[in-house]
Amino acid sequence: MKFTCRKDVIVDEIANAGDFTAQRNTLTVLACVLIDLKGNCLTVKTTDQKMGYISELSVEGSEDGTSAVFCDKFFEIIKNLPDGNIVFEERDDKLFISHEQQNIQFHLKVVDPSGFPALNIPEQEAFFKVPQKDLTDMIKQVGFAVSDDESKFAMNGALLEKDPEGLIMVGTDGRRLSYINRKIEGNIPDFDKITIPSKFMDIIKKHSVNEGLFELSITNQTLYVKNGNCLIFSSLIKNEFPAYRRVIPAGHTKECIVSISALEAALKRAALLVENKYKKIVLEFTENKVTISTEETEIGAGSEEIECKYEGEPFKCAMNYTYLQNPLKVMDGPMAKIAFTESGRPFTLTSEPERDYKHIIMPMNLN
Numbered sequence: 001m002k003f004t005c006r007k008d009v010i011v012d013e014i015a016n017a018g019d020f021t022a023q024r025n026t027l028t029v030l031a032c033v034l035i036d037l038k039g040n041c042l043t044v045k046t047t048d049q050k051m052g053y054i055s056e057l058s059v060e061g062s063e064d065g066t067s068a069v070f071c072d073k074f075f076e077i078i079k080n081l082p083d084g085n086i087v088f089e090e091r092d093d094k095l096f097i098s099h100e101q102q103n104i105q106f107h108l109k110v111v112d113p114s115g116f117p118a119l120n121i122p123e124q125e126a127f128f129k130v131p132q133k134d135l136t137d138m139i140k141q142v143g144f145a146v147s148d149d150e151s152k153f154a155m156n157g158a159l160l161e162k163d164p165e166g167l168i169m170v171g172t173d174g175r176r177l178s179y180i181n182r183k184i185e186g187n188i189p190d191f192d193k194i195t196i197p198s199k200f201m202d203i204i205k206k207h208s209v210n211e212g213l214f215e216l217s218i219t220n221q222t223l224y225v226k227n228g229n230c231l232i233f234s235s236l237i238k239n240e241f242p243a244y245r246r247v248i249p250a251g252h253t254k255e256c257i258v259s260i261s262a263l264e265a266a267l268k269r270a271a272l273l274v275e276n277k278y279k280k281i282v283l284e285f286t287e288n289k290v291t292i293s294t295e296e297t298e299i300g301a302g303s304e305e306i307e308c309k310y311e312g313e314p315f316k317c318a319m320n321y322t323y324l325q326n327p328l329k330v331m332d333g334p335m336a337k338i339a340f341t342e343s344g345r346p347f348t349l350t351s352e353p354e355r356d357y358k359h360i361i362m363p364m365n366l367n
Contacts (some may be wrong), residue, residue, distance in 0.1 A: 003037050005057070019051075033069060033070075132213060143171060222236060267281070286314045287311060288307060288308060
């Protein structure tokens with residue numbers, strides 16, 4: 001195998017491919033990137049057997065062939081070469097990497113590519129189109145609510161299901177829940193609801209440029225996402241996602257409308273004196289103001305009053321401040337609405353006016 005390629009063309013491909021390798025595995029080939037040259041088309045593949053990456057790029061091919069080399073070292077070498085054309089040539093069980101304009105040469109030992117797992121790709125007819133911005137927005141609105149507790153395996157990802165007008169995505173860790181129902185133009189075929197692992201959600205965001213289209217294909221076991229000449233895919237979480245609709249309150253009797261920036265700033269200041277383990281703050285709603293305070297500790301305590309729109313009886317509750325802070329960072333517009341009924345029941349946080357997402361928060365005990 002021999003081909004020539006500009007550094008800027010190949011370096012990002014290998015960087016992206018590295019997200020899909022397994023560094024701690026008995027199968028050496030899973031730490032490798034497979035490069036397959038046919039004519040002037042180079043196909044790049046990696047997989048950790050749970051996720052996979054396939055990409056095609058144009059190069060100047062001289063001799064067809066297939067090689068597998070350790071992805072991390074391959075990337076580091078290419079990244080640190082000067083800009084310009086790079087020549088890749090396999091001979092004597094080594095892949096030589098040299099700069100066309102300068103006297104620089106490295107070589108890596110190749111791994112037998114025959115052990116690389118077969119990566120099955122759906123037919124093009126199985127894909128449907130979703131705007132990149134819509135899918136990325138959905139992930140941003142729910143991703144932080146996904147549980148990182150490995151014992152809650154069913155919650156280690158976000159639910160995705162079809163809605164008559166688009167797609168629904170939900171994330172929860174059992175103490176909070178984030179929900180978005182995004183209208184999507186175009187035809188979305190029926191599919192059974194799936195749970196997408198949180199790591200793959202982060203990778204989808206990384207591949208998004210917030211414009212253009214993603215192409216999705218969904219099977220019972222795998223989610224495929226195509227972006228131009230690049231295809232990424234992941235196995236799905238098999239455990240049944242919690243029955244989220246039962247958690248979303250049907251309505252509330254009280255609501256507070258407050259500036260997102262003012263509430264964010266107050267929470268940031270309150271966090272300076274919050275005990276790290278529980279992250280508990282106290283919210284006290286009185287007419288047209290909300291007071292945010294921390295409990296007394298050995299270090300001290302803090303209290304801050306901000307203006308809001310609230311009418312009704314005084315109301316006091318406690319909650320994990322990050323459960324308010326995280327959704328505020330991704331909400332649109334200048335104002336937020338906190339709706340509630342009583343201190344022991346879920347709160348609902350939305351933008352004001354409401355948009356297509358909502359965040360459900362379970363309060364903490366005041367005492």
